[in-house]
Amino acid sequence: MKKDASSFFKTIQDQISAAVEEADGLASFKQDNWTREESSARGTTMDGGGGRSRVLEEGAVFERAGVNFSEVSGTLSAEMCEKLVSQKSSLPFYATGVSLVFHPLSPMIPTVHANFRYLEVGEKKWFGGGTDLTPYVLFKEDAQHFHKKLKESCDRHAVADYQAFKNACDKYFYLPHRKEHRGIGGIFFDYMGREDGENLEDIFHFVKDMAQGFNDCYSPIVAQRKDLPYGEKERDFQLLRRGRYVEFNLIHDRGTQFGLKTGGRTESILMSLPPLVSWKYNQQPEPDSNESKLLEVLSNPVEWLA
Amino acid sequence: MKKDASSFFKTIQDQISAAVEEADGLASFKQDNWTREESSARGTTMDGGGGRSRVLEEGAVFERAGVNFSEVSGTLSAEMCEKLVSQKSSLPFYATGVSLVFHPLSPMIPTVHANFRYLEVGEKKWFGGGTDLTPYVLFKEDAQHFHKKLKESCDRHAVADYQAFKNACDKYFYLPHRKEHRGIGGIFFDYMGREDGENLEDIFHFVKDMAQGFNDCYSPIVAQRKDLPYGEKERDFQLLRRGRYVEFNLIHDRGTQFGLKTGGRTESILMSLPPLVSWKYNQQPEPDSNESKLLEVLSNPVEWLA
Numbered sequence: 202m203k204k205d206a207s208s209f210f211k212t213i214q215d216q217i218s219a220a221v222e223e224a225d226g227l228a229s230f231k232q233d234n235w236t237r238e239e240s241s242a243r244g245t246t247m248d249g250g251g252g253r254s255r256v257l258e259e260g261a262v263f264e265r266a267g268v269n270f271s272e273v274s275g276t277l278s279a280e281m282c283e284k285l286v287s288q289k290s291s292l293p294f295y296a297t298g299v300s301l302v303f304h305p306l307s308p309m310i311p312t313v314h315a316n317f318r319y320l321e322v323g324e325k326k327w328f329g330g331g332t333d334l335t336p337y338v339l340f341k342e343d344a345q346h347f348h349k350k351l352k353e354s355c356d357r358h359a360v361a362d363y364q365a366f367k368n369a370c371d372k373y374f375y376l377p378h379r380k381e382h383r384g385i386g387g388i389f390f391d392y393m394g395r396e397d398g399e400n401l402e403d404i405f406h407f408v409k410d411m412a413q414g415f416n417d418c419y420s421p422i423v424a425q426r427k428d429l430p431y432g433e434k435e436r437d438f439q440l441l442r443r444g445r446y447v448e449f450n451l452i453h454d455r456g457t458q459f460g461l462k463t464g465g466r467t468e469s470i471l472m473s474l475p476p477l478v479s480w481k482y483n484q485q486p487e488p489d490s491n492e493s494k495l496l497e498v499l500s501n502p503v504e505w506l507a
Numbered sequence: 508m509k510k511d512a513s514s515f516f517k518t519i520q521d522q523i524s525a526a527v528e529e530a531d532g533l534a535s536f537k538q539d540n541w542t543r544e545e546s547s548a549r550g551t552t553m554d555g556g557g558g559r560s561r562v563l564e565e566g567a568v569f570e571r572a573g574v575n576f577s578e579v580s581g582t583l584s585a586e587m588c589e590k591l592v593s594q595k596s597s598l599p600f601y602a603t604g605v606s607l608v609f610h611p612l613s614p615m616i617p618t619v620h621a622n623f624r625y626l627e628v629g630e631k632k633w634f635g636g637g638t639d640l641t642p643y644v645l646f647k648e649d650a651q652h653f654h655k656k657l658k659e660s661c662d663r664h665a666v667a668d669y670q671a672f673k674n675a676c677d678k679y680f681y682l683p684h685r686k687e688h689r690g691i692g693g694i695f696f697d698y699m700g701r702e703d704g705e706n707l708e709d710i711f712h713f714v715k716d717m718a719q720g721f722n723d724c725y726s727p728i729v730a731q732r733k734d735l736p737y738g739e740k741e742r743d744f745q746l747l748r749r750g751r752y753v754e755f756n757l758i759h760d761r762g763t764q765f766g767l768k769t770g771g772r773t774e775s776i777l778m779s780l781p782p783l784v785s786w787k788y789n790q791q792p793e794p795d796s797n798e799s800k801l802l803e804v805l806s807n808p809v810e811w812l813a
Contacts, residue, residue, distance in 0.1 A: 256789075258788060265786075378776075379773060447753060447757070448757060448777075451753070451754060451757035451758050452757050452758075452767070461684045461758070467684045467685060468789045470684075471754075471786065474750070474786040475786065476785055476786060477746075477783070477784070478753075478783070478784045478786075479782055480571075480777065480780040480782060480784075481564065481782065482537075482562040482564060482571070482573070482774060483539070483562075483774045
């Protein structure tokens with residue numbers, strides 16, 4: 202499974218980077234291959250592995266797009282094993298996955314994030330992942346398209362439950378100090394297969410379907426919105442909202458925290474941060490504006506397919 | 508002591524805001540008074556209190572300057588009491604203080620942070636605080652001036668130890684995932700008086716001296732640097748370095764974390780974030796450039812008064 206998963210994730214990185222470059226039309230990805238030396242940063246001992254980080258910056262469509270593939274292994278501390286697999290002893294681990302965040306230049310195009318991963322800790326094996334959309338201007342039909350595609354992928358697999366994954370996504374991408382969700386949601390799943398290893402192959406099929414369907418979820422939205430005109434007002438609002446993205450990733454995101462705390466490659470982990478961001482004191486959108494309509498939806502998650 | 512401390516901190520807020528407005532010459536502070544309703548967010552029950560938040564934005568010298576005064580009280584969870592006073596029971600607490608961050612527009616002027624606070628938890632009482640400087644272009648004489656003023660304040664008080672506080676500052680304002688310190692340091696002290704309440708008055712004298720001396724530490728640097736010319740290169744580097752400021756405050760800063768997690772006023776807490784920030788993948792300064800000279804100092808703290 203390790204080999205199948207990691208080779209699949211590499212292929213997905215290729216497919217998705219190709220689609221981004223095509224959509225962008227101007228910039229191309231720079232790739233950094235990195236390898237991990239053994240390290241014993243907080244709770245983990247790595248005994249190798251590495252990754253392929255790809256970043257595209259200052260494109261025509263994407264101000265920054267990052268797609269990471271990684272495959273690492275080593276030994277996990279008893280403390281972390283207790284958290285992950287309820288066993289209070291140090292265990293060998295293996296993790297591979299692909300993770301991406303695209304920050305478009307135009308505020309008319311939403312930011313997207315996706316992650317698909319396979320983990321082994323001791324005898325336990327599982328998949329996790331998901332994808333979610335963060336718009337700066339709300340187009341209902343984009344949110345509906347994104348969720349519809351995700352539901353279709355889920356519906357093709359007995360192991361997947363769109364509604365449960367959609368709810369988990371709304372719950373996960375939430376900023377308690379702002380009482381806001383990060384975006385209009387998507388799906389989020391974790392520990393799939395950990396308790397009952399028997400259907401791991403079925404779960405892998407679902408993850409494959411989901412990852413291969415990613416371009417169909419996002420690319421049509423980019424195509425639809427990339428030529429829309431916008432002004433300073435929309436751009437300013439986008440920069441402010443990107444501040445929330447930073448707040449979520451640095452304060453709450455488990456992947457970011459895990460990566461930074463276990464001594465991962467900082468530049469690859471923080472690739473998810475937007476290229477330009479602003480904070481302004483106590484900014485409140487005007488009533489009935491586009492901005493306040495978006496905030497309404499971020500405060501109260503919507504059933505897009507209802 | 509509560510009354511003396513909170514009234515002193517209010518006066519300090521006034522003195523420092525007046526100096527900032529004078530130095531800026533264009534913008535003035537907006538003030539928000541806020542009160543806290545009882546809340547039981549994670550580990551704290553507040554039974555009142557509030558604060559005065561002051562923000563100045565888009566000034567001629569300061570792109571953003573925030574000075575907060577607050578005074579809150581309530582009951583602290585057993586878990587937090589164990590951390591703070593090694594007593595595993597829920598106890599009443601009181602906290603008052605003033606906290607500031609100034610982000611100048613010009614990259615030739617350093618960002619400055621300061622905080623002075625008084626706390627009571629059960630029978631224990633203590634002061635904490637400090638101030639530190641984050642330059643974007645290194646002027647050795649600014650760092651020396653800042654540290655010299657701080658050392659003079661410390662040297663006037665038997666309870667204060669410049670070298671110990673300077674080392675604590677270097678240690679605290681550190682980003683392990685970047686292997687960089689946040690700036691060129693300053694002083695940092697905490698729990699002063701907690702174990703031996705007898706010299707609390709002396710400690711208060713020291714804190715007063717330090718807070719009243721703040722303008723003399725920082726204002727001469729602003730005056731010296733504010734008319735220096737700079738270009739896009741310096742501005743770009745400033746925006747990138749501000750990213751590190753955000754990373755420190757959101758990932759590491761105890762005050763920010765404590766505030767956000769106990770349900771403090773988000774807009775007052777995050778006033779410390781810079782108005783405009785950028786992240787760029789794997790940016791490395793040219794050898795022997797001003798940028799690399801600064802990074803050298805941020806990687807290896809300097810004894811500025813040696």
